[in-house]
Amino acid sequence: PTTATALSDLSADELESFLENQRTAYAELQGRGLKLDLTRGKPSVAQLDLCNELLGLPKGHLDAGGTDVRNYGGLSGITELREMFADLLWVETEQVVAGGNSSLTMMHDCLVQLLLHGAPDSPRPWSQEERVRFICPVPGYDRHFTMLASYGIEMLTVPMHEDGPDVAAVRELVKDPAVKGMWIVPTYANPSGSTCSQEVASALASMETAAPDFRIFWDNAYAFHHLTEDEAKSADILTLASGSGHPDRPIMFASTSKITFAGSGVAFLAASKANVDWYLGHQQFASIGPDKVNQLRHAQFFGSAEGVRAHMARHREILAPKFAAVDEALTSALEGRAVATWSKPSGGYFVNLDVLDGTATRVVELAKAAGIALTPAGASFPHGHDPRDRNIRLAPSFPVLDEVRTAMAGVATCVLLAAAETLSG
Ligand code: PLP
Incomplete structure (x- = not known):
C-alpha cells in the first residue's frame, strides 16, 4: 500500500523499493491479458442505441x-x-x-x-x-x-x-x-x-x-x-x-x-x-x-432545439459515470505523488493527462504492452511532437464502465512505473 508521498521526496532506497513494487504491479497487470481501447472519442453502443428510432425515420418524404x-x-x-x-x-x-x-x-x-x-x-x-x-x-x-x-x-x-x-x-x-x-x-x-x-x-x-x-x-x-x-x-x-x-x-x-x-x-x-x-x-x-x-x-x-438538449441529457447519464471513474482511478493511485495532473472536464469527450516530463511515450508503450491502447503520445500536438513528452489524451466514452475502471487503474500503474524508472535514473 502506498502512502502518498511525492516520488521526488523519496530517498534513493525508498525509490528503489517503490520501483520494485511498481514492476510487480505491472507484471500482474500484464498477466491479466487485457484488451482495452481508449484511443478515440467514439460514442459507445449504449449511446448509439439512444437513437435507434432514427432507423425507422423519416415518416413521409416531405x-x-x-x-x-x-x-x-x-x-x-x-x-x-x-x-x-x-x-x-x-x-x-x-x-x-x-x-x-x-x-x-x-x-x-x-x-x-x-x-x-x-x-x-x-x-x-x-x-x-x-x-x-x-x-x-x-x-x-x-x-x-x-x-x-x-x-x-x-x-x-x-x-x-x-x-x-x-x-x-x-x-x-x-x-x-x-x-x-x-x-x-x-x-x-x-x-x-x-x-x-x-x-x-x-x-x-x-x-x-x-x-x-x-x-x-x-x-x-x-x-x-x-x-x-x-x-x-x-x-x-x-x-x-x-x-x-x-x-x-x-x-x-x-x-x-x-x-x-x-x-x-x-x-x-x-x-x-x-x-x-x-x-x-x-x-x-x-x-x-x-x-x-x-x-x-x-x-x-x-x-425541436429543446429536443436536442433533452437528448444530450441522456448521453450525459451514460458518459458522466465513466468520467467519474477516470478521476477516481487516477486520484486513488496518483494523488500526492506529484507525477501527474489531469483535467476534470465538465463536458466533451476527453480527459487530458499530463505525466512527468519525458515519460508520456513510455507510459503509452507500457500500457500497450499490457493490452491497453491509448492515443499515441504527442498526438495532440502538430506533427505529433509534444516538446515535453508529457501529454496523453484519454478517451473513456467507448468502453463499458467496468472496462474504463480497469483500464484507468492500469494506466495509473504505467504512469507510476514510468515516473519511478525516470526518477531513479
Ligand atoms: N472536431 C473535433 C474537435 C472533434 O473532436 C471531432 C471528432 O472527434 C470532429 C471535429 C469530427 O467531427 P465530424 O464527425 O462532424 O466530422
Missing part, C-alpha cells in the same frame, strides 16, 4: 416546406433543421448550412477553397502566398493538425488555458501577414476540456491582424456535450466578430456526430451571409445537394 427530400437540390440543407441548429448555436437561419455527415469535411472544404481561390477579402489565393501559417492552440485536436500538415501549412502553437487560447501569444503571432488563421475548439475542447470565455472570444474577434482575410475555424464539435448540470455557454463569436467590424473572420462548425450516429449524422457550418455565399458558391460545383432524407429524419427525431 419537409416542412413541402419539398420532396428524396430528390436532388437544396444545397444549404432543409430549413427546419437549419432553424433548429440556428437556435442552438445562437445564429440566424440564413447563416447556417446543414450539410453532409462530417463537419471535418466542411472544414477541409473551406481550407481547400481558401487555398485554391481565396476568400472575397483575400489579396490572392492562399496557395499563391509564399507561406501560409496557422495558429494552433495546444494540446489540440490531432485531425486539425494533420489536415494542415497535408497541405504544407506551417503550424505555430500557443498554449490552451482554462479560458481558451493564450490571447497575448495569439496577438503577437497575428502581426505576421503569413498567419492566415487559427483553430479553436471553443467548448469543452479536445482534449483539454476547457471552454473559451466571453473575454477571450471577444479579444480574438476584435484583434488587429496583419492578414486582411484572417479566419478563425471555430470548431464547436462539443457545444451541447455537457457532463454536469452546470452547462457551459459557447461565446457568440459571430455577433462578437460582426460587432467589432470583422464579420467574416469566424467560420463555425458543428455536427450531430456525437449526438446521434457518429458516422451518419448531420454537419453544420455557420458564418456571415457573405461567408455562407462564398462557401456555397464553391460547393455548388461539388454537389447537387446534401442527404436531405437524413436531415429530415434528424429534424423529426429531435422535434
